[in-house]
Amino acid sequence: MAPNSLAHAAVGYDRCPDGYYCMFSGLDGTGDMIKLLTNTPDLAAFDMNDRAKSDWNRTPSTIYLWSETGYSGCTGVTSAGPTGKGNLFPAYQGFFSSVQFDGPGGPNSVASHSRQLGFIREGSPDGPLDRSASIPPSRQRECQA
Numbered sequence: 460m461a462p463n464s465l466a467h468a469a470v471g472y473d474r475c476p477d478g479y480y481c482m483f484s485g486l487d488g489t490g491d492m493i494k495l496l497t498n499t500p501d502l503a504a505f506d507m508n509d510r511a512k513s514d515w516n517r518t519p520s521t522i523y524l525w526s527e528t529g530y531s532g533c534t535g536v537t538s539a540g541p542t543g544k545g546n547l548f549p550a551y552q553g554f555f556s557s558v559q560f561d562g563p564g565g566p567n568s569v570a571s572h573s574r575q576l577g578f579i580r581e582g583s584p585d586g587p588l589d590r591s592a593s594i595p596p597s598r599q600r601e602c603q604a
Contacts, residue, residue: 471487471488471489472487472488472513472515472544473488474488474492475488475492475494475515475517476494476517477517478496478517478518479494479495479496479517479518480494480495480496480514480515480516480517480518480520480522480537480558480560481493481494481495481514481515481517482495482502482507482510482511482513482514482558483511483512483513483514483515484507484510484511484512485512485513486512486513486546487513487546488513488515489513490512491506491507491510493505493506493507495558496518497560498530498557498558498559498560499557499558499559500528500529500530500557501528501529501556501557502528502555502556502557502558503528503556508528508556509553509554509555509556510553511524511547511552511553511554511555512546512547512552512553513545513546513547514537514543514544514545514547515543515544515545516537516538516539516540516543516544517543518539518560519539520539520560520561521536521537521538521539521560521561521562522536522537522538522539522543522558522559522560522562523535523536523537523558523559523560523561523562523563524536524537524551524555524557524558525555525556525557525558525559526554526555526556527556527557528556528557529557530557530559530563531557532556533554534559534562534563535551535555536562
């Protein structure tokens with residue numbers, strides 16, 4: 460008789476495979492998850508447009524999150540490495556519409572005018588870059604100085 464063993468399904472952030480960039484619709488890696496290996500000009504194709512609340516960058520790339528489809532509007536950075544995992548700042552939860560690996564000037568770059576939001580995750584090494592005052596309560600996609 461074979462010994463019994465319990466298999467546990469991965470939960471939370473642990474669902475994100477090594478080598479992928481993952482976005483979650485809930486905080487702390489909960490909710491729906493998508494995993495990406497390449498640029499994604501419209502997150503609506505994965506039902507994640509304006510829904511991400513947390514993410515994990517398990518790639519060697521710097522990830523640029525854009526407020527608009529087609530890599531336009533405001534952009535925030537998700538670094539590779541140990542700081543590339545966590546909840547997005549509240550002002551940026553449910554805010555992003557496209558994902559670009561290695562960002563402007565990278566191997567798959569698209570020319571765009573943007574407003575850099577900086578680090579967009581709670582607990583980033585440089586501390587929070589709070590630009591919530593530049594994002595109107597109506598969540599209009601405009602970046603102001």
